[in-house]
Amino acid sequence: MDLMASLILLLLATLFFIVFVFLASSQLSSTSSGKFPRSYPIVGSYFALAANKRRLIQWTSDLVLRSPTVSYVFHRPLGGRQIFTGNPDTVQHILKTNFSSYHKGDLTYTTLKEILGNGIFNVDGDSWKFQRQIASHEFSTRSLRKFVETVVDTELNDRLIPLLSEAARKRAVLDIQDILQRFAFDNICKIAFGYDPACLTESLPEEKFARDFDEAAKLSTQRFGLPFPILWKIKRVLGIGSERRLRIAVSDVRNFARKIVHDKKREQQLKGSGSSLETVDLLSRFLNSGHSDEEFVIDIVISFILAGRDTTSAALTWYFWLLFRNPHVEDEVVREIREKSDAPIFEDVKDMMYTHASLCESMRFYPPVPLDTKEALRDDVLPDGIAIKKGTRITYHSYAMGRSEKIWGADWAEFRPERWLEKVASEKWAFVGKDPFTYPVFQAGPRICLGREMAFLQMKRIVSGVLRRFRVVPAMEEGMEPHLVQYMSSKMEGGFPATIVDRVE
Numbered sequence: 001m002d003l004m005a006s007l008i009l010l011l012l013a014t015l016f017f018i019v020f021v022f023l024a025s026s027q028l029s030s031t032s033s034g035k036f037p038r039s040y041p042i043v044g045s046y047f048a049l050a051a052n053k054r055r056l057i058q059w060t061s062d063l064v065l066r067s068p069t070v071s072y073v074f075h076r077p078l079g080g081r082q083i084f085t086g087n088p089d090t091v092q093h094i095l096k097t098n099f100s101s102y103h104k105g106d107l108t109y110t111t112l113k114e115i116l117g118n119g120i121f122n123v124d125g126d127s128w129k130f131q132r133q134i135a136s137h138e139f140s141t142r143s144l145r146k147f148v149e150t151v152v153d154t155e156l157n158d159r160l161i162p163l164l165s166e167a168a169r170k171r172a173v174l175d176i177q178d179i180l181q182r183f184a185f186d187n188i189c190k191i192a193f194g195y196d197p198a199c200l201t202e203s204l205p206e207e208k209f210a211r212d213f214d215e216a217a218k219l220s221t222q223r224f225g226l227p228f229p230i231l232w233k234i235k236r237v238l239g240i241g242s243e244r245r246l247r248i249a250v251s252d253v254r255n256f257a258r259k260i261v262h263d264k265k266r267e268q269q270l271k272g273s274g275s276s277l278e279t280v281d282l283l284s285r286f287l288n289s290g291h292s293d294e295e296f297v298i299d300i301v302i303s304f305i306l307a308g309r310d311t312t313s314a315a316l317t318w319y320f321w322l323l324f325r326n327p328h329v330e331d332e333v334v335r336e337i338r339e340k341s342d343a344p345i346f347e348d349v350k351d352m353m354y355t356h357a358s359l360c361e362s363m364r365f366y367p368p369v370p371l372d373t374k375e376a377l378r379d380d381v382l383p384d385g386i387a388i389k390k391g392t393r394i395t396y397h398s399y400a401m402g403r404s405e406k407i408w409g410a411d412w413a414e415f416r417p418e419r420w421l422e423k424v425a426s427e428k429w430a431f432v433g434k435d436p437f438t439y440p441v442f443q444a445g446p447r448i449c450l451g452r453e454m455a456f457l458q459m460k461r462i463v464s465g466v467l468r469r470f471r472v473v474p475a476m477e478e479g480m481e482p483h484l485v486q487y488m489s490s491k492m493e494g495g496f497p498a499t500i501v502d503r504v505e
Contacts, residue, residue, distance in 0.1 A: 036063065036072070044075035046227045053225060057370050057484055060084050061400035069384040070406065077227045082373075082393045086400040088407065089383040092437035094374050094394055096445030105375025105393065111223045114250045115216045117295065119303030131300060132450075138285050139450045145457075147280040151190045152458050155183060156465045159200040164470055166202070168500040173475045175495040176320060178204075180313040180462075185210050187458070188308030192301045193260050194281035209256050215249040217306065221487040257298045261287075304451075310489035311368040312455050316462060317496050318366035319359060320472045321482060326415045330467070333358055334503070337464050349460035353429040357420035359459055360439075364408075365415070367441045368489045370399035398440050399490075407438055471501040 037048030052059035063072040064086045071085040085091065094102040103124035116122035120131040138144060160183055167174050182199035185207075189195050197207045219242050223232045235243040264283050282304060286297050323330040336354045349355070373395040380388040388394070405412050408419070421429045436444035442452045449455070466472070475497040476482075483493040 036066070037074075039075040043077050043227060044080070046077050049074075050227075054483075054485075056225075057399050057486055057490075060371070060395075061086075061397060061403065064397050064400040065404060069386075070400075070404065071382070071384050071386060073386065080392075081389075082395060083382070083386060083388070084371075084395050084397050084400075085382075085384075086397045086404055086407075087382075087384055088401070088435065088438045090394075091396045091401075091440055091444065093383050094396065095437065095440065095443065095447065098380065099445055101377050101380055102374035102394065103377060105373075105391075107229065107375065107393065108373065111229070112220050114246060115220045115253070116303055116306070117299035119299035121303045121307065122299075132446075134286070134289065134291070135300075135304075135450055138282060139454070143280055144282075144285075145454070148191055148454055149457070149461075151187055152461050155186050155190075155200065156462060159183070159186070160462070161465060161469065163200065163202065164466065164500045168470060168502050171499060173497050173499055176472060176498045177313070177317045177492050177496040180316050181309065182210075183462070184309045184313040185213075185305075188305050190281065191308065192282045192304050193257075194264065194284060195260055209253065212249045212252040212256070213305070213309075216246060216253055217310070218487045219243075219246040219249065253302065254298060257302060258294065261294055261297055261301075306488060307449075307451065308455075310487075312458055314368040314489040314491060315359070315363055315366070315455075316459055317492055318490070319362040319459075319463070320498070321474065321492075321496065322362050322365065322415055323358075323467075324472065324474055329358055329415060329417060330471075332417075333463070334467050337468050340464070349457065349464055352460055352464070353421060353431045354417060355460055355463060356431055356456065357417035357429070359456065359463070360420050360434075360441075361415060361417045363441045364402035364439065366484065366490055367398040367402060369441075370484070370486055370490050371395050371397055372440075372443065396440060401438070401440070467503070469503055471503055473499045473501055475499050 037045040039045045040047070049056070060072075060074075063074075064070060064084050066072075070087040071083055071090060074082045074084060076082055104122060105124075109122055109124075112122050118127060120128060120135060123131070160179070163179070164174075166172075179200070182204070185199050186197055189197050189209075197209055199205065199207045199210055222242065223229070226232055232243060235241050236247070239247065261283065264287060268284070268287060283297065283301055286300060291297055323333065333355050336352050340349070340352060373393050376388045376390055376392045376394065378390050382388060382394075401407060403412060420432055420434070422432050424430045436442070436448065442449035482496065485491050485493045
């Protein structure tokens with residue numbers, strides 16, 4: 001039976017490849033010449049998507065910005081449609097005004113279920129509301145904020161700064177993207193589990209949990225690129241190829257998380273109910289609140305590891321690249337950092353308005369999550385007049401919106417933090433936020449990111465600690481541009497090689 005299924009899968013793949021060879025080249029020429037992609041019976045515009053797979057974010061961004069309504073209807077296989085939009089009114093419609101009519105949807109849930117389970121970022125309805133309520137309470141506590149500050153500062157001063165100092169001394173080339181991911185992974189594991197994977201120690205060890213987590217996230221996201229979900233589902237049943245690797249990676253991640261949960265429960269039992277010791281990591285908080293269902297707790301904590309690790313590291317990777325490309329902005333950031341150099345730990349970043357604005361401007365160009373998708377629960381009509389059938393997927397394109405002249409004006413291509421600022425009476429900068437539906441980098445509406453302020457606090461502390469002492473200089477060929485790829489967050493393909501140079505006072 002397994003052999004027959006394998007042969008059928010092989011035959012289908014071969015036939016699909018033959019058709020692809022004949023049609024993909026024409027799609028490349030038509031889309032590159034400024035036309036919208038052609039749609040064919042059964043497969044829709046999948047061949048255009050496959051031909052542009054390596055540049056999917058930029059390609060879909062071009063389609064969105066080319067459309068007069070800033071929304072594009074993509075024809076999926078078997079007659080399905082997916083809307084890509086950069087229209088703020090549509091974003092507000094699906095994320096707030098008509099929130100109850102749009103959810104994550106069955107496709108997203110089943111595709112990411114192995115890694116995210118029933119965690120907050122993968123569910124809808126009552127389950128989402130319940131987890132949101134718990135998380136909202138925990139994220140609002142002063143003790144958690146203080147714990148986060150301590151964790152970040154310890155990782156920065158005890159690991160990151162010494163590592164960069166040694167690299168500067170040796171004139172070594174580091175992969176800054178990898179370094180920032182290690183930093184963020186150590187941080188979020190301490191915050192979520194109270195566990196230190198020590199990924200950023202001097203030898204830069206390959207931590208199995210981090211490696212398995214990466215593999216699971218990458219393989220789960222790649223499922224979205226297939227024309228028919230049945231293809232990865234058949235592979236999963238047969239236990240072959242990428243699905244076999246995914247099953248192993250997810251199993252290892254969840255087993256490791258389960259062991260930590262067991263250890264944490266045992267630790268709490270040993271402390272006893274009369275212990276005066278405060279538990280500060282998220283896992284301890286959830287367990288102390290009476291949430292003892294093991295799989296539920298694991299799902300929540302894995303979700304926060306994914307969010308806390310990938311988003312901040314992605315944002316900072318592109319930030320350091322853009323600072324190098326815009327030295328006048330870097331000079332202004334460094335000037336502000338040095339003005340705050342005598343302030344207490346973490347107090348120095350609260351009033352760093354220009355630095356805050358430069359981070360927002362960086363994420364306008366390179367949002368950590370460039371695309372996010374919702375699914376219609378019922379028929380609807382979008383503000384731009386597009387009729388929606390139940391089950392239609394709508395993707396709001398944060399990457400395209402950050403490049404929209406209609407939103408940001410004729411100077412949209414300039415890296416200009418000043419667009420987020422205004423001068424106040426004292427001649428100091430005051431930050432001026434943007435409409436979250438125009439700038440949905442942290443989502444908007446009821447699902448707006450709970451960790452937004454915490455993320456800014458961490459990023460500004462890292463920027464302050466690094467730029468006060470060092471310059472980050474890309475070690476790339478002149479004229480070479482990094483390539484953006486997306487798994488569950490945006491990344492530089494192949495990493496971000498750079499040298500670390502001591503900053504001259």
